[in-house]
Amino acid sequence: MLTYAPTSGASVWEVFGFGPEGVASVSAKAATASDGASVFYNPGGLALGRGTQIELSGTGMLSWLETQGTTQPIHDPTGGSLAVATDVPLEGPLADRLRVGFGAYALPSKLMRLQMRPGTDPFFPYYDNRTQRLTVIPAIAFRPARWVGVGVGANVLAGVSGPVDVREGQSRGLETLIQQDVRTVAAWVAGLRVAPVPELDLALTFRQSFGVPFHVLTTANVAGVPLRVEVDTAEALYDPAVVVVAGAVQPSDRLRLEVDGSWSRWSAWRGPLLSIDTTVSALSLASHSPEGLFRDTWAVRGAGQWWFAQSADARLGAIVGVGYETSMLDTTVRQGRTNFIDGPKLMVGAGTTARFPGLVGRALSLSVGAQWQRVAATAQDKQVCTSVPCAPDTLVGPDTDRPGEGISNPGYPTLRGHGGVFVLSAGARVEL
C-alpha cells in the first residue's frame, strides 16, 4: 500500500534546495539553473545549457524545531542527489535544440518512509515526512530560438486503491483476498526561460501539486456480520502546486544576482492525517479532519554568486542567499484536537564553489552549501468546551457532564512552537 509508492515528487528540493548550490542560494535558481538541477528549478533552463554535466551531492539536515518544549527531529536526515543534463545529439532542424535532464534524490537505506501521525501529536506539517522519500524527475527541454528555452519534467508518483476482503475460507481458517493496485500518478514540472540579452535571464516555473493517494476499503463477513474499514489519505507526502517567477542579472563575468518570487497553494491540502471510516459490528465511527487550517504561502528569495578568485587552473566562487516565506497555517483559525504548528520562515544560505577546468573532462567543480531556516515562534491558546455538543475547535475531556475537565491533549492549554533547521550539502560536478 503505502509501501507501494516507489517514486514521488520534489520534496527535499522543495523544502531545502537541490544540491549544494541550491542549498546555499536558498533555491533562488529558477533563472540561472541550466544543469541537472534545472529539472526541478526550471526545465526551460535546461534547454539553454550546453554539453553534459553530472553532479553527485550529499545533503544532511539537523533540526532544532521545538513544540511544547520538545525537539522535533527530522527522520532520515541524510540523502544523496544525482543531477544529469546532456545534449541530445541530433542533426538537421533539431541540431543543438534538444536536451534531456534527470534528477534523483535517494535515502541511504530505504526507498521511503511514510509517517502519518495521530491527530493530537504536536508537529510541524511543513517539515514532517516531506523529505523521507525517493525523488525522481526526468525532463526534456527544447530551444526554439537561441534565447528561449521551454521544458517539461515529470514527477512520477504512485498511489494505491483497491478492495480487501477477509473471511473464513474453505480451509476453515482466515483467508484473505486482496487486490491492491499501485497506479502511476504523474505531477508535472514545466518551465519557460528567456534570455533577451546575455546579461539578463527571466524564468517562469510551474510545479503541479502532488501527493500519494492511498485508499483501501476493507470488508469482511463473519457469520453474517458485515465489517467495513475504510482508510483513506488522498494526499500523503504532499507538496503543493508552486508558481515561481524569477529574474537574474549578470552585471559582470564575476557576479550574478537572482531574485525569485513564489506562490505555493497550500490551501488545497486536505491535511496530514489519516481519514478513517469504520463500521464494526454495527458501531460506525469516522475521523473528522479539520478544515480551513492551511493557506497559500508567498515567498521571496534572493541569491548572489561572486567569482572572487580566478586563475588558469581554478576559479573560486562564493554564494549567498536569503529568503522569506509566509506560514502555511492560518493562525486565525483555532485548532481543536489537532496541534499543527508553523510560522513565517527566514532562510539564510551560504556556500562556495571551486571549479577546475580540464582536471576531469571539461571541468570539475566542488561545492559546499549550508542553509539555516528559522521558523518564527507561534502560540495558540486552546479553548475548552463548556457544554455538549462541543464545537470542533474546542478541547473536551472524557466526562460528558464536565467536558472541560481532565483534558489530556498535549497542546493544552497553549500550543507553542518555534525553531530552525540547519542543512549542509556538498557535491562534485563533472562537465563533459
Added chain:
Amino acid sequence: MRRVGRRGAMLAACAVMLAGTRTSRATSPLLFGYGPQSTALVQSDLASTDPAASAYTNPASAYEPGTRLLAGHAYTWTSLTIDDRAMPLRGIAGTDLAFQLGRRVGRQWQIGGAVAAHLPDESLAQVSFRPGSEPSFVRFEPSTQRAVADAVLAARYAVLSAGAGVSVLADARGDVRFLLGQDGNGTYADGSTNVELPYRLAPLVGVGVDLGPVGLAGRFRGAQAVGLDLSTRADVSVTGNPLNGTTLVTVAGQSGYAPATWDIGARWNPSRKLRLTGALQLARWSRAPSNTADVAMQVRLGLSPGQMEASFVRPSLRDTLSPRWGVTWATELADRPVELRAGYAFSPSPVPEQTGLTTWADAPAHIVGLGVGAGLGQAWGVALRADVAAQLWMLRTRTFDKPSDVLPFAHYRAGGHLFDVSVAMEAAWR
C-alpha cells in the same frame, strides 16, 4: 454475537494491515524475455544480446560501444483454464524502456553501463493475496504485475566481457494504528502509520566470451521477493461496547517470489547470415518461501485464547531446467537490413502435485517465438531500428488429484495458452 463481533474486529485489523503489504515481485520479462529480440528467440539470446536490453538480458553485453535507447511495449493475451473454465487473468502488458552507453577506452578495453525498466500498463505493481485454497496459476498471476528496474556496469578485455549490477526492490516494514475512542463529546476515530521501505537489491551478474563465430555466455539473477513485517494495532475504547480492547495483528513473510536463475548460453554463426543460439536456464524454485504470510494476532479483549498464530509451510516447489533454442537469419529487404528470428523452449512446471489445502495450477509448457527486426536508416543523425515479435505458450493439460475428496478442489485440470506480442523502436548513436 459477542464473540463474532470481537473476531470481526480482529479480522478488520488484520485486513487493514494486510492492505499495507506488498507482493507480486516477479516480472513479465522473466516469462517472456525483455524486448522483441529476446521474445522471438525465447530468451535463448544470452550470448547474442541486444546491447540496448543488456541490463536485463545479459549484463556482460553492456560494454558495446555506442549509445542506444530502446522504447517498446509488450502485450499478452491469456487463455488459461481450470476444468475447462477460463481463469480470468489480469491483462499482462507493459512498456519497456532501456538505455545503454559504451565506450572504447583503449585498444583492448571497452566499458559501459545500462539500465532497463519494465512498467506494467495497469499499475506499477499489484498487491494480490488470494485465499490459499482457491485455484490460482502461481507462475502467471503474481509474476507479471510489477515494475522492473535493473542497472548494470560492464567491461570487456580482448575476448572476455563481464558485467554486474542490481535489480532494485524494496521490502516493507512498519505499523498502522487506529483508535476508536470516546470523549465527553462522543466517539471519534484516529489513526497513524509509520511504514518504511528499505531497499532490497538482487544481484545481476553476466559473463561472455566472444570467439568470433562462436560466443559463450553465462548469467545469474538473484532471487527476488519482498520481505514483509507489518503490524496493525487496533485500540477500541468506547463506553459500553463489547469490543473494547487491543488487537495487534502482525504479518511477516516473503511475498511474490521470483526464483534465482542460472543461465548458460551459446551462439554460433555458421555463416554471415545465419546465427544459432541456445541457452539452458536453471530456476531455483525449490528455494521459494511460503507464498502466504505468517499471521500472528494478539487479542486483549478478554477472549481465550488471547493469541492466535498461523504460519504456513514452504510450498516445496521444484527446480526447473529449461532448454531454449533460437535461430536468426539476416537478410536485406528494399536495401534495408532485416533479421528474421524464431525460437523454441520447453518450460517445466515448478508446481508439484497438490496434496493439501492449496490449489495451485500450472503445467509444463512448450514455447514458440517468431520475430522480425528491420533497420530504418538514419533520421536526424540517429540510426533507427524497429522490432516485433510474438511468443506462444502452450501449457500441456495437467490433472491434479488430491489424496482426499474432502479437500477443496480435490480434482481439477489445468492448461491453456498465453500469447505475447512485443514491439520496440531502438535509436542508436555510434
